[in-house]
Amino acid sequence: LAPTTRTRCCQAPQEELLRKLNEQWDILVLMEVKMKKMKGSIRHLRLTKAKLREELHEKDQLLAMAVIRKKHGM
Amino acid sequence: LAPTTRTRCCQAPQEELLRKLNEQWDILVLMEVKMKKMKGSIRHLRLTKAKLREELHEKDQLLAMAVIRKKHGM
Known part of the structure; x- marks a missing residue:
């Protein structure tokens, strides 16, 4: 093995873990963005409801009034 | 340093990274559960709407009919 490789014997798995950690972080960020959008949708839908x-x-109320008017021939 | 510590010189940061990776994973799982619930809420709210x-x-339509009836004295 070349000296540089040998001195980095323990860095390979660490780099792999760091890469995974970064990947997961990216997913977390994306999910947070998505959740923010969903929260907005829910708020909007609740207002519409x-x-x-x-x-x-x-x-x-208008219909009830119309029925009363009709009953009394108004 | 004790021999066990010395042989594990490179495992400490690796374990730390693994711990972080697991922590992030737990957060991801929780977020997924939350997102699933939010999706359910959105679907439900859309149906209600x-x-x-x-x-x-x-x-x-009923009100329009009531207006027509009134106009024609029905």
Whole structure:
């Protein structure tokens, strides 16, 4: 073995581990970005849901009023 | 240094890296579980949104009919 290789006998697995650690880190970063987007989607969907529920409630009130008007011939 | 320590001169950083790798792995697994739950929430919220939109459409039709009836004194 060449001297440089011999002095680095223990660095190979370490470099391999470092490479894996970096790979995993990259995946973690990507997942964090994805999770942030998903959190945004959930927040947005919850707002939309609340808005739709409110609209539905308003329409129900209008319909109830229409029924009352019809009953009393107004 | 004791002989055992000396023979393991290169294992210490390797063990440290392995420990970090395992820690990161645990975080990745936890994040995956969380993401799965979030995906479920998004799917559920999308279904609810679609259902509410449909209900809203039906109420709108009922209201439109009520307006027509009123116009024609039915």
